[in-house]
Amino acid sequence: MFIGTDKLTHTYMPGTPFASDALKNISFSLGRGSFTLLIGPSGSGKTTLIQHLNGLLKPTSGKVYFDGKSIGSDKSALLSLRRRIGLVFQMPEDQFFSETVFKEIAYAPRNLGLAENKIEERVFKAVEQVGLRPENLLDRHPFHLSTGQKRLVAFAAVLSIEPEVLILDEPAAGLDPAGKLMLFNLLSRLNRIEEITILVSTHHLDEVAELADNLVVLTGGRLEMAGKARDILARRSELQDLGLALPQVTEIIDELAARGLPVCTDIYSLSAACNEIIRLKRVDQS
């Protein structure tokens, strides 16, 4: 087990009338180098779960593991943990505090105590990793960027730690479909090329679902399903029972199949759907 939890339960405000279990008995694990999507509707406990994975929240009961060891509360262990696991918060652009993009991204490596030239190296690398151009960006005010750019800068600000694991909490919130696709392609690239283990939380299944290797489905603080993405996506009725809508293209393809067309139903993205329909046409004509 590279990262995972064992019977993790988290209660907010224990011992008060407001006490509520945000996570109930969660056990799951992720392998090194995997790309996992954590899916759950609003309030299902995604953020709570994610914040346990780098020791920001302490389990009420149960354990959290990283690289074979249980995460405790020892301060220096937590510090080194956070150098290996980068966590990008929900709406990360709300954390900006610097007057230039450079300073914003340099904050994390500076906290690592690196030399100035090393810091600069990391900033440039991180900016390029997220697909931005360093020229005439680094000196700009982070508040003056577009939402999409801000989001990318916020990722770069975490990538500059050079983490082995990157966890992102709803990174696509507020982006348009094209922006979202671009973002997930970026993550997929980081996963393949840099071999960073990636865990991403998101509200609903859509076309990005098939970019991931694994899916973890959380509703109401309970882990409902976990496993290979394709296997889980195939369990349509269970997903629908949990109130999770399938990608729109999948619904269309399923509908075609239901009308007796010989389509392959294993389709989750627009491009795959297009190819499949073109293939059908060809079969039809010949």
Added chain:
Amino acid sequence: MSRSITLGHYLPGDTVIHRMNPRIKVLVLIIILSMLFAFKSIPGLLTMLLAVLLLFAVARVPFRYLLKGLRPILYIALFALIIFLFFTKGGVVLFRLGSFTVESDGLEEGLFVIIRLVTLVLFSLLLTLTTTPLSLTYGLGYYLKPLGRIGLPAEEVVMIMAISLRFIPTLLEESQRLMRAQVSRGADFESGSILSKAKNLGTLIVPLFVSAFRRADELALAMEARGYRLGAKRTRLQEDLIKMQDWLVLLTTILLLVVVLYMNI
């Protein structure tokens, strides 16, 4: 953590005491507090203490909330007791150490003051535990209204208080979230020199201000869009009707106050 502090003390419930009209509640509290100062003897105060404990039972407040509410005044109470034991002379000598004596009047007055303080705190606690901060603000604000005549914008003051109360939990939550976010970027808010701590604080304060200003802007727009105007007369969605039982409670406390004053106990 943040929520537990900031919901103030309010404990949701649906008892007679929770349902009382906040305006009347505030007034009744004021009368009771003056009654506490009218009492001249320990037995009278003890009945009030008993009464407030009973009211807590009626409001179904768990006992540990009382202890939690009393903890802040523990030292003040002890300090008061010591002062009285040392300095108030009279009655029988209870204890002697060289030229230093503890006399019965000192003990009695010390106890008197402590019981009064505890009862006072408990009554106030009862109010804040059973009234939402918002109702409390409106309840208090009602008595500020006459100040409008001498130029104090009472309605606006109440609105400001209500908005502040509304946003304190939000801001605390936000600062906690920011703190976690910066900690994940390697910030250390606990150790390090004062200078580095101050530097780190900037990483919280700047984003907090940014979002507070943005929120304020949005809120102002939303309020104006819904017709809020400075100086305009407002009506409330939930008319705070004063029910028969509210009047009864008020009348009873006033009567009690008169009795206490008259009997001089």
